Amino acid sequence: MLNQASVFQEQFVPADIVHREDEVTTISNALRPIHSHGNPEVTFLFGPTGVGKTCVAKHTVNELEADLSDVDAQYVNCWQDYTRFGVLYKLLEGIDAHGTVHRQSTPKDELFNRLREQLSRPYVVILDEVDQLAEDHVLYDLYRIPEISLICIANRKDDVFPTLDTRVRSRLETGLELQFDRYSQSELVDILSGRVNEGLTAGVVTDDQLRRVAELASGDARVAIGTLRAAANAAHQSNATRITDAMITQGVPEARQRVEKDGLDRLTDHQQELYYIVKDDGPIAPGELYATYSERVxxxxxxxxxxxxxxxxEQYGLLxxxxxKRARTYDER
DNA sequence: CGTCCACAGGAATAAGTGGCGT
DNA sequence: ACGCCACTTATTCCTGTGGACG
Structure with a gap:
């Protein structure tokens, strides 16, 4: 019944993007100067998790690469590569020019210079979760390289710009900004149908069930697809020919936990303790939160x-x- | 409506970590 | 083995500020 499990994986990028056609077109147009050897403005994609930002960015860049032979592209998740070094290294890797680089022994601008020298053709760079970048000025570095076109992804505009150095900010603020909103239930159903057609044998899941999944996911495609994946796995393991409603109901917390766990894994024990206090007692005032915390650890x-x-x-999207100030309260997301 | 103070977040500082060359 | 260097994490100190409260 599971024909192609990969379509349910997080990083899967479908060939056809549904309900984000306008966004794809807009980004495509923004990148258009590349066709005529110009250099595009920076593009920003904002929106909550599971609304297709990463997917749309990757898809659009894939299309561009298919269109033009003489263009390079690289995807960087700033969660993993959150330092200037990390980002530059990843970009050198993307054009097979990283060679031998030692973290400490390499002079500060060696990587930057090498990158600039190696670039002879357009280089489209997707910086995902760009608000996690610890060293903002690398944005300015990249901005200064004419071959590089930037697509930056973050949850909220306010997470990115206020922290930026004013000089960097003024340059980047002229760029294109695209706001992604939550999917409607019917849009989610369409997205799910696409995956189902590719990944599952016909008849394994009904349209009604897909509507149910979409409803339970409340606009988050990540949760919706995760739920479907969990349900499909459950059916697969019990050798069932169909997905039952119970499997779907069970899949929802599984999918949500997975999203939660993704963020939680990145936290230390102390941070997790804080998260659980807020989750259990929230909304909670700062003073009370600290008091409870110091009691527990x-x-x-x-x-x-x-x-x-x-x-x-909070930046992880967990709280x-x-x-x-004094009136602030912390609550679970 | 003015004062107060709990709070957020920047800066300086200290302590700890890991890879490197010598 | 050792010190060096870049970098990380936590603490102290501090300033500005918005809401609470008289």
């Missing part, structure tokens, strides 16, 4: 450090804060 970190943790957890 044996060696509490100072307040300043806890504030840094909370900011980080959200509301209000300013």
């Amino acid at each position: 044996s060696d509490p970190r100072c307040k300043r450090t806890v504030r840094k943790y909370l900011r980080k957890i 959200e804060s509301d209000g300013q």
Whole structure:
């Protein structure tokens, strides 16, 4: 019944993008100067998780690569490569020019210079989760290289721009900004249908069931597809020929946990403790949160450090804060 | 409506880590 | 083995500020 499990994987990029045609066109147009040896403005994609930002970016770049033979492209997730070094190295890797580089012994601008020298043709760079970039000025570095076209992805505009150096910001703010919103239920159904047609044997899941999955995912394609994957796996393992409603109901928490766990894995014990306090007791005021936290752990970190943790957890999309200063409350997302 | 203070977040500083060449 | 260097993480200190409260 599972013909092609890969279509349910996180990083899968479908050949046909549904319900994001306008976005694909807009980004395509933004990249158009590449055809005539110009250099495009920076493109920003904003929106919550599971709304297709990464997918659309990758798809559009794939199309461009298929169109033009003399163009390079590289995808960088700034979660993994969050330093200037990491990003530059990844970009050199993308054009097979990384050679031998030692983290410490390589002079500061060696990587940058090497990248600039090696580039002879357009290089489209997708910077995903760009708000996680610890060293912003690398954005400015890349901006200065004429061959490089940037597509930057982040959850919220406010996560990116306020932290940027003003000089960097003023350059980047002139770029194109695209806001992605949550999918509607029927849009999610269409997305799911596409995957089902490719990945599953006909008749394994009904249209009604897909509607149910879409409804439970509340606009998040990541959760929707994850739910379907979990249900399909459950059916596969029990040698069933069809997905049952129970499998779907069971798949939802599984998919959500997976999304949650993704972020949680990146947190330290202290950060996880904070997350669980907020999850259990939220919405919770800063003072109370810190009091509870210092009770629960044996060696509490100072307040300043806890504030840094909370900011980080919030950026992971696990928590959200509301209000300013004394009136602020932390709550689960 | 003014004062106060809990809070956010920047900067400087200290302590710890890991890879490197010698 | 050793020190060096780049870099990370936590702490202390500090400033600005918005909401609470008299």
